[in-house]
Structures are given as C-alpha cells and as structure tokens.
Amino acid sequence: MLIAQISDTHITKPDPDEPHTLERITALKAFVAHVGKMDERPDLILHSGDVSQGGKAEEYETVKSMMEDFDIPVFFALGNRDLGANLIEGLGDLGGAKLVGGFLIYSIDGFPVRLIAMDTQKRKSNIGTTCSFRLRILEELLEEQPDSPTALFMHHPPFEVPTSKYPFQFDDPSLADAFLRLVARHEQIVHLFCGHMHRQFSVELETCNASVTPSLSPDNRLGEYEADWKERPLFQLHRWNPDTQRFETHLSPVGGKGVT
Ligand SMILES: [Fe+2]
Numbered sequence: 001m002l003i004a005q006i007s008d009t010h011i012t013k014p015d016p017d018e019p020h021t022l023e024r025i026t027a028l029k030a031f032v033a034h035v036g037k038m039d040e041r042p043d044l045i046l047h048s049g050d051v052s053q054g055g056k057a058e059e060y061e062t063v064k065s066m067m068e069d070f071d072i073p074v075f076f077a078l079g080n081r082d083l084g085a086n087l088i089e090g091l092g093d094l095g096g097a098k099l100v101g102g103f104l105i106y107s108i109d110g111f112p113v114r115l116i117a118m119d120t121q122k123r124k125s126n127i128g129t130t131c132s133f134r135l136r137i138l139e140e141l142l143e144e145q146p147d148s149p150t151a152l153f154m155h156h157p158p159f160e161v162p163t164s165k166y167p168f169q170f171d172d173p174s175l176a177d178a179f180l181r182l183v184a185r186h187e188q189i190v191h192l193f194c195g196h197m198h199r200q201f202s203v204e205l206e207t208c209n210a211s212v213t214p215s216l217s218p219d220n221r222l223g224e225y226e227a228d229w230k231e232r233p234l235f236q237l238h239r240w241n242p243d244t245q246r247f248e249t250h251l252s253p254v255g256g257k258g259v260t
C-alpha cells in the first residue's frame with residue numbers, strides 16, 4: 001500500500017499581482033501530472049488540510065478542476081483555513097470525505113491499512129484542538145475494527161515540532177494529551193499523518209510513529225531541503241511494510257523520476 005500525502009496547498013483565486021497565488025496552483029497541477037506518471041502509482045492521495053486559503057467555494061472549485069479527472073481517490077482533512085461545508089460540497093466526491101455532527105471525521109476502508117480523518121480545527125483560530133465529542137466519534141470508529149491496522153490523518157500535530165518557531169500548535173496541552181492517550185489506548189493505530197507546520201518532521205510517539213508533511217508549494221514551505229529541491233513542489237510517500245507493521249516515509253520532489 002502506497003500513500004502520497006500533500007499538505008497546506010493554500011489555493012486561492014489567481015491574482016497576477018500576487019505571484020504566489022499562481023505558484024500554488026502551478027504546484028498542485030504539477031503534483032497531479034507527476035503522480036499520473038509515477039511508475040508505481042499511489043493507492044490514494046491524502047491532503048492533510050489547508051487545502052484553500054480562505055475556505056471559499058471558488059477555491060475548492062479550482063482544486064476540483066485540477067483533481068477531478070484523477071483515477072486515484074483523494075481524501076481531505078480539515079485545516080484551520082478550510083470551511084468544512086464548502087470543502088465537502090466541492091471535494092467530497094473525490095474520495096468520500098464526509099461530516100459527522102459538523103466535524104470532518106470519517107474512515108477510509110478497503111485498503112490494507114484503515115485510515116481515519118480527524119478534525120482538529122478550532123473554529124476561528126489557527127491552532128488545533130479537540131473535544132470530547134470528537135474524541136468519542138474517533139473512539140467509536142476505532143472500536144468498529146480493533147484488529148485492523150489504522151492510521152489517523154489530521155491537520156494539526158498533537159505533539160511538539162521542536163524545529164518550528166511555534167512548536168506547539170494545539171490550544172491546550174491537556175487536550176493534546178487526551179488525544180495522545182486515546183491513541184496509546186488503541187494499539188491498532190500505527191501512524192499519525194499531519195500537516196500545518198509547513199515543514200517536514202517525524203517522531204516516535206509512545207505506541208506509534210507520527211510525521212508532518214511540508215507545504216506542497218515552495219513559496220510557503222519552511223525548513224531546510226536539498227539544494228535542487230528548494231524550488232520544486234514536495235510531497236511525502238508512505239509505504240506500508242506488512243512485516244514491520246509500520247509505514248516507511250520519504251520526501252519526494254515533483255518532477256523527479258517517480259517511484260520504481
Ligand atoms: Fe494550517
């Protein structure tokens with residue numbers, strides 16, 4: 001099982017006076033074209049949120065116009081800049097994202113590893129959060145299949161990213177702790193896939209691994225990268241290893257040779 005993850009595309013209406021708006025669209029188009037040419041195509045695409053810059057319907061339409069002809073399902077988590085209702089309206093059909101009680105929390109079944117999208121959005125805020133309602137929905141989903149290896153994907157990491165200037169992006173350490181305690185109680189969880197930090201990071205948590213995918217477009221990416229990757233869109237590939245029951249993650253530039 002091979003997953004391609006992109007994050008923080010921040011797509012908005014193209015404006016010739018704001019070159020980064022064009023760059024972001026170009027980066028997403030280039031990613032779609034790249035995946036179409038990969039020797040081994042991913043089974044699915046995960047987008048870990050901040051799909052749009054302003055949560056507007058027209059921004060999701062722009063994304064849809066680039067991805068709707070893809071024959072690979074695309075699944076979305078909700079970023080702080082996204083608006084759930086508009087995201088579902090515009091992009092829900094690309095993979096099957098759906099809202100439960102107003103939150104974007106849903107499972108993806110039918111692959112060797114089950115995936116669950118978790119909504120970490122704190123309304124009207126840039127930082128992440130959770131609440132007892134969301135944790136209960138997550139726990140109910142996990143209890144449906146306690147023996148299936150499962151990965152969660154979400155926008156805000158519920159852990160510190162020490163390389164960032166703003167390393168902790170949850171509004172309250174006790175909520176992040178509640179989240180992580182839930183993760184530790186469910187041994188089938190093998191990985192947390194996150195975004196939001198605009199930089200690459202990975203960490204071993206108490207019972208599973210976690211990773212952060214950098215922004216796709218170079219214009220809003222943070223962190224250090226190989227010299228000839230600096231101007232290229234970047235995404236992550238996660239390959240499931242059934243022997244180790246872990247994902248092996250690596251960073252991939254758009255425009256490279258692909259995966260053999
Ligand atoms: Fe974000």
